[in-house]
Amino acid sequence: MDKRKSFVAVHAGAGYHSTSKETEYRSVCKDACKQAMEILRNEGTSLAAVTKAVSVLEDSPLTNAGLGSNLTQDGIVECDASVMDGLTLTSGAVGCITDVQNPVLVAKQLVQKQVQGGLSLGRIPPSILVGPGARQWAEEQGITLTAEGGLVTESSRRTYLKYKRKLDHQTALMEKRQTADDTVHKKMKTGKDDLECGESSGVQDTVGCVCVDGDGNMAAACSSGGIWMKHRGRMGPAAHYGVGSWAHNGCCDGKPGVAVVSSGGGEHLIKTFLAKTCADSVQKEPNASLAVSSTFKDNFLESEFLSGVEDKHGGVLVLKHLMEDDGFREAEVLWAHTTDSMCIGYMLETHSKPTTFVSRLPESSLPGKSFAMEGRILNFDQSS
């Protein structure tokens, strides 16, 4: 255990972050990093740290996770979350869970129950629970539930009503013109006045955290309320194995450890297994920047699984970590996104405070069609 070499990075969603709220977004990321680092400084595991960071992000009404999540078409909050532990290669996830304060805690508990082992009568512990059964299980495990609708905020309710009016209006128009003009119908389907971008209040998706602890163990966690006005029961990328979060400690044969979380247009992330694809690439290609950029180009923007999709919105936060037999350790953190922006925070144990910023696509780039990528080599011995 060398807790001085622990590191945590978080993001508050790949999407659109208005400059007017930039300070608030950064402040949430800062808080999440600090609380996760507190755990690492007390010799907690990376699993505990990522879960803590994501709970902090969930508790902020500003993010699209936990409290203040986007509402479904019928006005409720259904959350997705997952956690992956790189030491045991165990993942836990919840999909479309309602009225649980911190969905990520349920995902963590699912990891822990799987690591503990088999159930009676030879049953295998579940890796993913969805819907009412997930909430019921959480309650049995003593995890805090909210009152019904307890994750809806005044602001999310207001935005919901605004979108609801738009949706009802468009539906009425579409029904009216359905038989008359297919072109109108088509235009409305792909209209720019949509829920994915352009809202001044800011639209984000899945939040997440990657971490390496003092023992060199990797973990990743993510959480999301899903897209605005989704159909009830629509399970997003944050709950999909291999999509929202991935962590792998690496091996003695020089394969680096890696932790990745993804965010963005759900079904596009799912179709490309974005977190796992990125992690696999980082473990194969020695140059981490090349690994991440080639994943974004070949396996996302030009993926055969997304052919015909005009705009591909996605982002990743990646942590690569190498630990040699003599204890020498080096690490690198990278972020890449095709979305307008992504709010990032990170902190080394040796740092007195987290670094936070909003990464933005260059003005010349079109969201959904090109990506921005950046990274930092982590110097475990340097204070700040």
Place this chain on the structure above:
Amino acid sequence: MDKRKSFVAVHAGAGYHSTSKETEYRSVCKDACKQAMEILRNEGTSLAAVTKAVSVLEDSPLTNAGLGSNLTQDGIVECDASVMDGLTLTSGAVGCITDVQNPVLVAKQLVQKQVQGGLSLGRIPPSILVGPGARQWAEEQGITLTAEGGLVTESSRRTYLKYKRKLDHQTALMEKRQTADDTVHKKMKTGKDDLECGESSGVQDTVGCVCVDGDGNMAAACSSGGIWMKHRGRMGPAAHYGVGSWAHNGCCDGKPGVAVVSSGGGEHLIKTFLAKTCADSVQKEPNASLAVSSTFKDNFLESEFLSGVEDKHGGVLVLKHLMEDDGFREAEVLWAHTTDSMCIGYMLETHSKPTTFVSRLPESSLPGKSFAMEGRILNFDQSS
């Protein structure tokens, strides 16, 4: 379109099939093949054919899918199903859906809605729906619902009550001895008197179908009621993207088309993305038997994601298809399983009737520790 070159293969679950019921299992597989072939002969697509075959398997009370599915701990049926279309590389899935006669039809409808394209307000059509929202969506789409509890049969209810008594008894014993003896506790957790094998009535898991149609398009579909006495909300492999079903038409650059369905111990299939891993391997390695056997050895039985797991129960049904520019076509069907048995059926358009049989592990092999594999090269021009 050369409908004479269409082919369909089904399986009624990798698990344990008693010899006394062998004729019944084979009869269901036969019926599923025939009904799917009827669609292919009428120039239907592989997508329509796999869905039809799996609906037939679901409608049989003998299989663990649709009617007669395994019950959850609290006595209800929750189904998982998925469909993948190899032409558009689109997958649709439902998880923990209740009271829908044919879950696979909902999955197929999700594929079709995605292929149709975007929703109003820029929303992306969902690829997976779970829980009550999935049933609600099915109803909106005009898919047949059952009465509440309509998928429970007299036989499944009886088996449930038997397991429930066992479970209640073990829980009571465990609670009693919890403080006294950890060894007892541990023994009970891994006891041989479990739900996964050894029941004389036969235990199966996910059923599935792979197909190539007259146009050379591939598709795969699967459906499952999940393991006996699962917790409500436990989503199994049949609903997981990349796990239960996978289909890919292949490319002009000589990459073969492939369709794979998997079955067995859910969480083990999930952790290893069994269907996709197998399909990727078949598309890379020219020798299909070698591709499937190396997947079973390296990526399942010896997978780092299943380290510490004593018995690994899984099976796959694989279809490989090569179509050259001049219309020359060749295909191969393979099945492999570490489970005691797997009931298989297949049919070429040129055949007058399906071939069905139960594939069994050799007596010298231990279920969960070694696998049996077999296959047939398909001769599209030979009648039977």
